[in-house]
Amino acid sequence: MHGRVKVKSTAQQEEEKRKEREKKLKVYLSARDAVFSKKSNGVLDEEALQLTQQLLSSNPDFATLWNFRREILLHLETVKEEEEMQKLYELELLFTESCLKVNPKSYGSWHHRGWVSSRLPRPDWPRELSLCDRCLSVDERNFHCWDYRRFVVKASGVPVSQELRFTDRLIGSNFSNYSSWHYRSTLLPLLQPGTPSPCRKPAHVSPTASPQTHGHRVCEEQLLKEYELVQNAFFTDPNDQSAWFYYRWLLGRAEREEMISCVYVSREGERVTVAFSKLVNAPAEGLVLVLDGQPQQVEWRSVHPLFRHSPVWLCELPPGSISDINNEHNLTVHWTEKHTHRDCALYTGRLESWCRDSATDQELFRSELSIEKTSVLQSELQSCGQLLELEPQNKWCLLTTILLMRALDPLGHERETLAHFQTLKEVDPMRSSYYSDLCSKFMIENTILKMEYAEVRVFSLSDKNLSTLCHLDQLLLVTHINLSSNQLLKLPPQFAMLHCLKVLEADNNAIENLEGLYQLPKLEDVSLRNNHISKLSTLEPLVSCPKLIRLDLRGNPITKTANIQAELAQLLPSVTDLLI
């Protein structure tokens, strides 16, 4: 049509582009070959520098070339003056900058820049910082840049407060930024408070004080500011998880003190069982067992061959050392690595004895959730409650509320906690199993606490929708356990920690695996009615339980197997009372 601007057709354009590409490729390949031949001949001259620059500017991710470049530069350092090198390295910085424009996430370019910065005779750190700022303003989640920035900050000694302001700014412009929140969490503990009093004691000051000590804590004044900041974030957008994660970090989580939490000794089998506050590999920890002042040569083994690290370890004393019920014995287990020990006295006429922390240890589980003061937690619980009123369906808020309630008063809030878990499973069905497991964990914790208060050795948690078992090391002394009418799929290997267990009731579950019923020396009575046990091999672990006399397998698929009675009798000859 008249007057129209004629435009090249697509085929024409394609052809031109193709030719252009071919030409480029040719140049690129010949330059590459030239560099490789120089490299193999060990020619470290400026021409090689030139060539690699040419190649890297079109492909900044060619790691070999960056390495070659560094080789050349190191060589040049030996022949050139410092002033010349300063210039050369400055050019190098300019060059990496142009490469970063091509690919702001190029590993090679960032690494090279870091290397050059550390070689530079007179580095210009403010310039590097502003480069990072620019880069992060384009993409606030460029982790390469975050890494480089941390390197620059460290090298140039930027004060913590200035870095905090930097994260303030980034969080202010977009708080969905894990990098910023995380950076904050590393900065806050470094912040020196004006007065030391409101701050928590560092962990090593008094190692025996309480399990609440923690090495990296933040001073209280700053902490309150952080709570405000993070509340602003989750009230603004309660579905943004980055703020919630930071909040969880703020609420804190104490590491339990490393200690021997329980020593149990039994004349029967002349066995000593030791529980630790964390997983250990006992043979490597320098454990020394002293019986009546005599160090004993014993062999420590974990409760199940699967565990190299376990919180519960046991050993057999030399035969005859404590078998006489008329003798009194004093037993000490030393943990030489941690300079701690625990004594246990076995009195005349007693078949067994144990020594454990006398405190029922409310903090045992609370410390896992939060180490904040009650008043702080109360006010945090209130603001979560406020948000929950506005957003009754918000999973993050629900979960955080549960955690706060548990940290404050796990038993008092039990009913609300369960209700919140129910809501959670409804609003977030994708994670319902996670919530079930977490709920099970909390239910077990509560039951352990109740048991401690009642000072009994019976653990009963039936009909509570348990989906998993945990904290089994805390049940070392339990003799009777009732787990009926739950949703358990297995008795995990950790179940072997229940070394005092005599009676197990686990009817009406979906158990199909009995791995944990392993070498339980006192186990007599096992009831597994209405479970999913279908194979004879499943029952094999029971062979290792010498005292088993009663086994109830009614309602399991295995009962349909032909000849089962005979086979079971053969497998478990000790069982006299078999119900199928």
Next chain:
Amino acid sequence: MAADNLPSEFDVVILGTGLTESVLAAACSRVGQKVLHLDRRNYYAGNWASFTFNSLLSWIQEYKAQQEMPSTESDQAWVGKIEEGEDMLPLSSVDSSIINLEVFSYASEESEDEEVVTPSVANSFPKDSEAANEEPSGSSVEPQHSDSPGDRTQGAAEPPKQETEPSEACKNRQMPETQQSNQSEESDKQEQPITRPAEAPIELNKRITYAKLLKEGRRFNIDLVSKLLYSRGSLVDLLIKSNVSRYAEFKNVNRILICRDGRVKQVPCSRADVFGSKQLNVVEKRMLMKFLTFCLDFEQHPEEFQGFSEKPFWEFLKSQKLTENLQHFVLHSISMADQEILTEEGLKATQHFLQCLGRYGNTPFLFPLYGLGEIPQCFCRMCAVFGGIYCLRHSVQCLVVDKESGKCKAVIDTHGQRISCNHFVVEDSYIREEQRTKTSHRQISRAVVITDRSVLSYESDQQVLVCGRVRECTCTCAPSTDLVHLTCPASGSAREDLAPVISNLFHVPNRSEETEKPLALWVMYFNMRDTSGLDSSCYSLPSNVHVCTGPDASLGCDYSIKLAESMFNQLLPDEEFCPPAPNPEDIIYDGDGAPGEGASFEETNHPLPFWVFHEALEDTVAKDTLFHNSD
């Protein structure tokens, strides 16, 4: 080059270079129509123009001259050009779209060397310790207030001593202060990432004199209409679609302010704003976010606003458990609506606002780097690239109407040349009263205020302020001054409408001694005719004469763009409206018929600092692809 060199045949003749006309010119030229684009003024963009302070003073002077001796409409020149069976339809040679122009200057008349520190102003710059240390000068000269605006205008219009050469002025129209963080993505990329933004030199807190305003005059970009681009509005979409965006650069507006109970506050409109807001408590934050989230897809939840469809928006807001503070924010600063707007429209406006957020920044608005007047010029440039011919200071005296068909066959220009055309597009202000069927017009009240600082201290330079029905835009201009635009639908003269707002927001000398408010240095009031809403039934004109109405009172430019598109569809129903322009390197030049042919009529005609399209195809300096469609 004499204007009688103009070709005598065109497909479309367009008179007026405002936004609608320019878009239409570009659209027609783009699809191969031969376009002649004229404007009687010596600058582009008509009432959409942006001026430096000095050229604004010339504009005021011209206005006054026109008021004093309205040129008589002479009907003589074209008589010889009319043939048998033809009628003539004269056009107006007087632009009466601007009325009630008044100018007040409160800036000190002293010469620059004797600048005095005013203690009142010093308070506003807490950072500037030097200023605070200066001795408080009780002798600050009482700013003169001119009772007769005319006098002041006369004074103002005196030829400024140090006026830079026009061409240079054009080159130097940069705003160094704005080069910091708040630019469009494109200009960010162009800069070297390591160059640290130059610290703005700490201005000594000296009183700004009138002489200084004149000296720094070219740093100002004062818009006649104060509008912004919604970042998902039709203008931005068009700029992207047509590739016209390559001719301009944009900045993102940084913040939106609201004036409530006499205090200026920042409106939290984005997620980051809400998060950072100190005025809202956490519950308010949640309520606001919840409401805004609902607005984003309010159509999906009709049950939420059921029963409010006939009720005003504010009633709905009340029902949403929003605090009074939040209701005010939403109604006035986010939906940008007035009190009467209905619920559904209010929701729509809110939704549009929200959809525009985050495309280019934390507010929904873009602003052309050198003033709104850039935009019509960009479209003119596109028109010229595709062969359109431009003449400024060149108008049409009358239309030649074929008696039989009743259509406009040709036009006779101010040089008496007869130019035939198929379509004639004309801006409303060229139409004589006798061709109108409706003679009453709405008016827009405008005020332009040059102040010594921002209404809410902040390091930013771009903000929109909404208070009640008056809307303001400010953007940094000369160092240590601030420009505030006020716009509202007129109920009286601009001064009557807006003077109360100004005295509320600014410290106007001679009125009171409040010190915490910025000082108004120079104020201009005028009314602009609001012809938006007029359609072809409001004119008695031939069917192929199309009238473009001028700017409307709203904040965005959508009205004018939609008008241009619908007019284009009327003119050329089978053609695409502004298809993407090809890249310059993909255009095939065939010998003599370079597409830029004839586009250089103008050089000799207007010496003003607006660029001329003599390099129709040079694109190397243009900024490419400012807009990346972020989604």
